[in-house]
Amino acid sequence: MTMEAKNYHDHDGWTITSSSLREFLRSPSLYYHRYVLRDAVIPENRSLIIGSAFHCLVLEPDQFEQRYYMGNYQQSDPNGRVRLTPYEWSNVKLFAERLKAHIFYGSHLKDAIKEKPLAVKLSNGLIIKAKPDALHKGMIIDVKSTGHLKNAFNSKVLEFGYHIQAAFYDGVLHRSGDEDNRDFVFFVLCKRKPYSVFLKKIPHHTLKKIWNDQVLPTLDRIHKCLVDNEWGDVISCKN
Secondary structure, three states, rough: OOOOHHHOOOOOOOOHHHHHHHHHHHHHHHHHHHHOOOOOOOOOOOOHHHHHHHHHHOHHHEEEEEHHHEEEOOOOOOOOOOEEEEEHHHHHHHHHHHHHHHHHHHHHHOOOEEEEEEEEEOOHHHHHHEEEOOOOOEEEEEEEEEOOOHHHHHHHHHHHOHHHHHHHHHHHHHHHOOOOOEEEEEEEEOOOOOEEEEEEEEOOHHHHHHHHHHHHHHHHHHHHHHHHOOOOOOOOOOO
């Protein structure tokens, strides 16, 4: 099923995204505090903020100035927009221009279906949600920025669990009624000069294997933790 975009970021412990699933893989107790108790303190991460701004400018350019403003550290915005320093603002603009200049943007991303939120309720009560950056021509396309060159980025896919994200998106799509066997393509900009742009593909048969071998067992573990109210790695939460 599709869902309202404004409701996509609503979470509880029974609602799973690729980010929350990867958080559980890092630590069940971190998942418990962030998504069940919701008492985790999340420190500001400027790299993530810049990445989100870049992502917005590429995929939802009409929303960019509604969500972000340029200001110095002492300036706040009464409309609740996210602040970018002048340096960050100019970099985000530059990064988006470089990505859009790549031939893949015009051939695959420009006219793609973008930011479509999906949600599926599983038989055990869990709800799995995904919002692919873009769907086009047998591909799930994911826009990323990185400080690493292409060869180094390949290792970061495993380190950051991007392969899990890819398989999770594919699994949600299929369970939402999408019958295409889509490959997953990372469309990546390197934030270091000369700002190279490159692609990395994970074929569909690999996505299916990751879903079966890693995603499904993790969903089962999350369900068991929620039912038993025991989170294993650091704490026991049973009353």
